[in-house]
Amino acid sequence: MGKKRPKKCISVEEAKELQKAWCDTRTPEIDKCLGFEDTREFWWSVEELQEYLKYVKKQSKKQGICNPGIRIYFGAYPKEQCKMDKGYSTVFLAPTGAPAGEMGKGGGSAANNYTLEPYNFGSAGDPPNSY
Template sequence: MNTMVKPTQLISFEKGKELNKNYNEKRGALVTERSGLEDANAFWFSIEELERYIAYVKENAVEKGYMVDGIRIYLGVYPETEEKNAGYTTVFLTPTGTIIDEQGGRGGASLQGNALDITTIEPLNFGSMGNPPKLNYGG
């Protein structure tokens, strides 16, 4: 039986509410003012989709000669030509890691946060936004 290991980077519910409130007041308000859109501030991916993406990344990374060490989350904005989401904020996930050298070792430094994007594996996008697009955490 596998024993679950509690993640080390958890925050409290209260801290999450504070961070979301700060974003809405300090960044979200500026985005809304500038773009004229009530923009997204939260995105949702199913556990199944995230697990499927992680499995896809791990398998493809080995085939392409990489050792995966994480997932980086980028912010983006859909182009004005995007019919449904034109001008809205999005997030996309991309794997990070290092090239495996010919001896099977790591071919470059990869420290937390400094890992290189693996650009030969497609990023994951198209999570769903709230409706309306803006949500308040815990509320």
């Protein structure tokens, strides 16, 4: 049999609850302010993500970073770069980590690793897909 379920997995019900809370408390104001329904979900294939994680692991190891991480940031495209001249939201993945002995051991406070390129350009629902 395969590996056990990772400890930080949540149930489908919990995920639906999180999505609903986001939609109920944020999307009406965001969409009202922007004047259109913004995207709120992003997609990459498992293969793409594995390729990026392999890149981060390999390059981090070369830098002496033994426990790299990934931080996910919200972003928005400039209107001029978007279809339909809107300026949709996006997210990008940013590598984190410092060589052993520098700035702690990692976790949520790990420094961004600005020597490695962030990852972007997934697909997004238009209109957004609800979970």
